Amino acid sequence: MAPRKKQVSDSNNSNPVSMADLARELGVSMTTISRALSDHHSIGPAMKQKVLKLAKKYNYQPNRLASALRKGKSQLLGIVVPYIEGRFFPSVVHGIETAASKAGYNVIICQSNEDVAQERRNLDILLSAQVAGILVSLSRTTLDYRHFDKVRSRGMPLVFFDRVVEGDNVNAVILDDQEGGYVSTRHLISQGCRRIAHLAGPQHLNIYKNRRQGYFDALREAGLPEDESLVMYFDMTQQEGVEGMRQLLASDNPPDGVFAAGDYSALGALQEAKRQGLRVPEDLAIAGFSNEAFTVITEPTLTTIDQRCEEMGQAAVRLLLEVIEADGRPFTPRQVALRPELLVRESSVRHLEEHASSASVATEKA
Amino acid sequence: MAPRKKQVSDSNNSNPVSMADLARELGVSMTTISRALSDHHSIGPAMKQKVLKLAKKYNYQPNRLASALRKGKSQLLGIVVPYIEGRFFPSVVHGIETAASKAGYNVIICQSNEDVAQERRNLDILLSAQVAGILVSLSRTTLDYRHFDKVRSRGMPLVFFDRVVEGDNVNAVILDDQEGGYVSTRHLISQGCRRIAHLAGPQHLNIYKNRRQGYFDALREAGLPEDESLVMYFDMTQQEGVEGMRQLLASDNPPDGVFAAGDYSALGALQEAKRQGLRVPEDLAIAGFSNEAFTVITEPTLTTIDQRCEEMGQAAVRLLLEVIEADGRPFTPRQVALRPELLVRESSVRHLEEHASSASVATEKA
DNA sequence: TATCGTGGCACAATCGTTTGTGTAAAGTAA
DNA sequence: TTACTTTACACAAACGATTGTGCCACGATA
Numbered sequence: 001m002a003p004r005k006k007q008v009s010d011s012n013n014s015n016p017v018s019m020a021d022l023a024r025e026l027g028v029s030m031t032t033i034s035r036a037l038s039d040h041h042s043i044g045p046a047m048k049q050k051v052l053k054l055a056k057k058y059n060y061q062p063n064r065l066a067s068a069l070r071k072g073k074s075q076l077l078g079i080v081v082p083y084i085e086g087r088f089f090p091s092v093v094h095g096i097e098t099a100a101s102k103a104g105y106n107v108i109i110c111q112s113n114e115d116v117a118q119e120r121r122n123l124d125i126l127l128s129a130q131v132a133g134i135l136v137s138l139s140r141t142t143l144d145y146r147h148f149d150k151v152r153s154r155g156m157p158l159v160f161f162d163r164v165v166e167g168d169n170v171n172a173v174i175l176d177d178q179e180g181g182y183v184s185t186r187h188l189i190s191q192g193c194r195r196i197a198h199l200a201g202p203q204h205l206n207i208y209k210n211r212r213q214g215y216f217d218a219l220r221e222a223g224l225p226e227d228e229s230l231v232m233y234f235d236m237t238q239q240e241g242v243e244g245m246r247q248l249l250a251s252d253n254p255p256d257g258v259f260a261a262g263d264y265s266a267l268g269a270l271q272e273a274k275r276q277g278l279r280v281p282e283d284l285a286i287a288g289f290s291n292e293a294f295t296v297i298t299e300p301t302l303t304t305i306d307q308r309c310e311e312m313g314q315a316a317v318r319l320l321l322e323v324i325e326a327d328g329r330p331f332t333p334r335q336v337a338l339r340p341e342l343l344v345r346e347s348s349v350r351h352l353e354e355h356a357s358s359a360s361v362a363t364e365k366a
Numbered sequence: 367m368a369p370r371k372k373q374v375s376d377s378n379n380s381n382p383v384s385m386a387d388l389a390r391e392l393g394v395s396m397t398t399i400s401r402a403l404s405d406h407h408s409i410g411p412a413m414k415q416k417v418l419k420l421a422k423k424y425n426y427q428p429n430r431l432a433s434a435l436r437k438g439k440s441q442l443l444g445i446v447v448p449y450i451e452g453r454f455f456p457s458v459v460h461g462i463e464t465a466a467s468k469a470g471y472n473v474i475i476c477q478s479n480e481d482v483a484q485e486r487r488n489l490d491i492l493l494s495a496q497v498a499g500i501l502v503s504l505s506r507t508t509l510d511y512r513h514f515d516k517v518r519s520r521g522m523p524l525v526f527f528d529r530v531v532e533g534d535n536v537n538a539v540i541l542d543d544q545e546g547g548y549v550s551t552r553h554l555i556s557q558g559c560r561r562i563a564h565l566a567g568p569q570h571l572n573i574y575k576n577r578r579q580g581y582f583d584a585l586r587e588a589g590l591p592e593d594e595s596l597v598m599y600f601d602m603t604q605q606e607g608v609e610g611m612r613q614l615l616a617s618d619n620p621p622d623g624v625f626a627a628g629d630y631s632a633l634g635a636l637q638e639a640k641r642q643g644l645r646v647p648e649d650l651a652i653a654g655f656s657n658e659a660f661t662v663i664t665e666p667t668l669t670t671i672d673q674r675c676e677e678m679g680q681a682a683v684r685l686l687l688e689v690i691e692a693d694g695r696p697f698t699p700r701q702v703a704l705r706p707e708l709l710v711r712e713s714s715v716r717h718l719e720e721h722a723s724s725a726s727v728a729t730e731k732a
Numbered sequence: 733t734a735t736c737g738t739g740g741c742a743c744a745a746t747c748g749t750t751t752g753t754g755t756a757a758a759g760t761a762a
Numbered sequence: 763t764t765a766c767t768t769t770a771c772a773c774a775a776a777c778g779a780t781t782g783t784g785c786c787a788c789g790a791t792a
Contacts (some may be wrong), residue, residue: 018748029772034750044770059516061494065440066748069431069777076474076495084463090456097450097477106491108442111463125472128427129442150425267663294660297633322454385777395742400780410740432778435747 017058025054037062068130077320078126078134079109080119082163085294088309089137092161095313096135101322105132112139113130120147120189133157133320136214138164144190148252157323161316166206172325173316177207180305180340181214184287185259187303188340189222191350193257197230199244199265208236211261230255234265241268256284257348263288263295263304270298270347284349300346308338371426383424392420403428416436434496443686444492444500445475446485448529453658454675457666458527461679462501469687471498478505486513499523499686504530506571523689527682530701532572537689539682539702543573546671546706547580551625553669553708555588557651559623559717563596565610565631574602577627577655596621600631607634615642622650629654629661629670636664636713651714666712674704 019033026033036043036051036221043051054060055211068074077100081089093109100107108129110122119139126134127150134156136148141242145165151158164172188196198215201208216226232247234240241264248255249272261265266288270280282301288295288304315336321330385399392399394413396630402409402417409417420426434440443466447455459475466473474495476488485505492500493516500522502514511531517524556561564581568573580593598613600606607630614621615638626632632654636646644650646666654661654670661668681702689697 016748020748031751031773032771039749042770047770061490063435063496063748064494065431065496066777067434067750069429069435069779070748070750072777074431084450084456084460090450090452090459093456093475095476097475100475106474106476106495107686108472109459109463110472111460124427126759129430129472164456173768292659294663295665297660299665382778386778396779397743397781398741401741404780406781408740413740429778432747433780436748436778436780633758 012161018063019060022051022054022058022060026050050082073132074130076106076129076131077105077107077317078129078131079107080112080120080126080134080136081109081112082137082139083111084109088162088223088290088307091309092137092313092316095310096317097313098310098322099314104206104319105317113155114140115196116142116144116147123147123151127151127154127156131156133161133324135316135320136160137162140321154330157320159316159320159323162310163205163207168335169333170320171335173208173312173319173338175207175307175312175340176337177210178214179337179342180289180342181211181259181261182218183214183340183342184213184289184303184305185218186221187344188257188259188285188348189218191257191281191348193285194224195227195230195253195255196224196257197232197244197248197255197268199241199258199260199262200231201236202235203233208261215259230310231315236260236262236265238264238268238271241265241270242272243268243348245269245272248274249278253359258284258286260288263290263292263302266302266304267294267298270300271303281346282347283351285350287348291343295343297346298347299306303345303348304343306341306343308341311338374445382560383426384429384694388417388420388424388426390461392416438496439498440496441471442495442497443471443473443683443709444487444488444495444497445473446478446492446500446502447475448480448505449477450475454656454673455679457675458503458679458682461676462683463679464676465680465683469683471683480506481505482510482513489513489517489581493517493520495520497522499525499690500684501686502526503528511618521694523686525682525686525689527678529571529573534701535699537699537701539678539685541573541574541673541678542703543706544580544583544586545703546655546708547577547625547627549706549708550655550669550671551581551584552587553710554623554625554651554653554714555584555590557623557647557714559621559651560590561593561596561619561621562590562623562625563598563610563614563621565602565607565624565628565635566597566599566622567602567627571598574627581625586704602626602628602631604630604634604637607636608638609634610640611635615639615644624650624652626652626654629656629658629668632668632713633660633664636666636668639698647712647714647716651716653714657709664713669711669714670709672707674707674711677704705709 019030022033028131032043032047033051036048037055044119079093079096082095084090084093097107108131110125112119112122116139119142134151148158157170160170160172162174164174185196198212200212203209219226232244234244241260244265245268258269260269266286270286273280273284280286286302288302291304291306295304314337319334319336385396389396389399396411398409399417401419402414418606425498430441439600445459445462447459450459463473474497476491478485478488482505485508500517514524524537526538527537528540530540564578565674569575585592596609600610607626610631611634624635626635632652636652639650645653652668654668657670657672661670681704685700685702
């Protein structure tokens with residue numbers, strides 16, 4: 001065990017200039033330094049100036065670890081998402097990082113890879129990293145929510161987004177999917193469609209369940225039959241969109257409109273319809289969901305629903321900051337639902353009367 | 367608006383169970399706890415078992431802040447990217463997070479929003495957060511690199527990716543863009559093209575400069591003229607692709623092939639070509655760059671270059687970990703160039719002879 | 733028996749900030 | 763003048779984990 005005296009040979013690991021160094025140089029206590037830097041009232045203006053100047057001269061950077069350790073709270077927010085790919089999650093994360101950064105927080109990001117076990121591990125890591133709060137979008141395999149009790153029992157602020165734990169005892173930000181299904185279907189009806197099919201997603205996921213519900217709401221409101229034979233349940237891939245369309249077009253009484261709960265299945269439907277020689281939107285109007293990047297590139301361009309990804313991230317951060325600022329005090333959980341925006345494009349416009357898109361304001365439920 | 371107060375009154379902020387608590391319960395010192403948990407040799411197996419059991423019972427979570435403060439190094443890696451959107455950066459971040467997580471690190475992510483000042487601030491934040499290392503992709507407005515000297519003078523491990531500081535005194539992971547331009551153009555030549563145009567990007571960015579260079583390399587190799595009148599300099603948007611194509615097709619001697627340095631401009635070119643009644647690829651073969659999601663959706667599907675986003679993230683982490691593990695010891699900076707992958711699709715295939723795509727192995731330069 | 737090595741644990745300093753409390757001096761009011 | 767606030771700063775104890783060093787006892791070796 002050689003003593004190895006701190007080998008600061010040259011520019012190796014330098015600049016650990018701490019408050020103690022500043023204090024020594026000025027001949028004052030660390031208390032004074034600390035309070036001067038945080039603009040505490042008990043430090044005189046003259047001293048404050050001196051400290052600030054010296055800090056700048058030495059390019060002093062506070063050690064956030066030490067600060068967080070002492071204060072018990074870091075300036076970090078934790079994010080747990082299923083993955084960082086596609087259009088949706090990156091955009092939400094973009095919104096989160098932007099909003100967090102504006103509020104003086106930084107984000108540490110974890111992927112669950114759609115795996116509960118990983119999700120659990122991620123929560124543990126974030127807890128032990130002493131983050132100030134956690135934002136979560138559930139993995140697909142999360143059916144049991146007990147690992148979140150641990151988070152809450154630690155008093156750790158927690159907000160769900162998009163894929164949320166249902167109920168009114170959690171903080172959550174979601175897109176109003178039911179409204180999305182509703183406005184989308186209503187739009188198709190307004191374009192003259194009378195037999196509207198629905199390419200639905202797995203119904204154990206609330207988002208797809210709600211989109212289907214909105215679809216039925218619009219049909220009922222218009223006095224159209226709620227025909228289960230027009231609803232195809234799939235996994236929302238492009239290939240399954242093709243398959244669904246094929247089955248629908250093979251029936252005796254094919255639809256004149258399709259509301260797909262996802263853009264990829266809408267794309268598949270569009271391709272199959274064109275392949276079979278149907279004109280879109282004249283013979284068949286199509287609307288998708290999610291505003292994927294490719295929806296402006298298809299021919300015709302695809303009517304869809306924008307999910308307001310960035311707003312979701314921002315809203316989630318706002319809510320989380322509220323919980324954080326409530327500190328220990330009782331905070332009544334809240335659910336925020338963002339209003340989706342209908343983007344009317346070529347695949348659904350038969351006449352030019354209606355181009356209304358739903359207002360894009362956030363409303364709060366409950 | 368039901369009141370439904372579910373306010374957590376009692377079990378508010380609990381479980382700050384520390385090593386001290388465990389030590390007290392077992393009647394041993396904190397040293398023993400700490401060493402038992404980190405499997406230190408000086409702790410007997412019996413005691414180790416007891417400690418581990420108690421830790422599990424109380425669901426003990428080490429405080430990473432304290433640990434990092436004491437050890438001087440956290441288990442966090444910092445990432446600075448221009449933004450988290452589109453296809454490229456999210457995919458790279460995905461690769462980074464995955465690789466980092468596998469190595470026991472977590473990532474804290476910052477956006478520079480293409481702004482040097484913000485980039486500088488991000489570096490400061492990461493430094494004061496005591497991260498173990500930093501991964502950077504430069505902002506578009508970064509022309510002066512002095513803020514990175516501060517990082518290095520602190521002895522902080524640093525690796526650039528994609529948008530890098532050029533030179534052999536930095537660690538960097540890039541795509542071999544020149545190779546990409548070369549294989550792409552060579553492919554077009556192999557398909558019978560003899561007048562190949564190039565939609566080039568801003569030449570002050572190394573990626574576009576290199577793609578153009580590869581393009582010329584292939585032409586020269588094939589004995590084709592290097593005709594500057596076939597090179598259009600634009601900003602790589604879809605609209606500018608349309609514009610470029612329009613100009614090219616208006617000339618006396620229009621091209622029979624186009625290598626676009628980006629998929630969006632390739633898309634614009636494709637659309638304009640089709641609009642003017644050209645058959646793609648028969649009359650005009652087109653190849654893009656980046657493998658954007660939409661390239662498999664266009665009609666015809668678009669030949670392009672895959673940028674190996676995830677591999678880039680992983681390679682960057684690997685390199686960074688090497689630097690970290692070198693600790694203070696001298697480490698010779700290294701540049702890693704990933705070999706791009708040519709994805710041959712409908713927009714460029716005139717006959718079926720050639721479908722070779724470049725091997726996808728990473729090679730190291732210098 | 734004397735010596736030595738070593739396994740097994742405790743002491744206490746340390747990382748860099750924060751903050752409750754103490755305490756002078758200076759200012760204000762009576 | 764006395765008494766009471768402010769103002770301006772210092773002391774020192776935290777926060778929770780890590781680690782060099784010291785100590786004791788035990789078995790092994792000579």
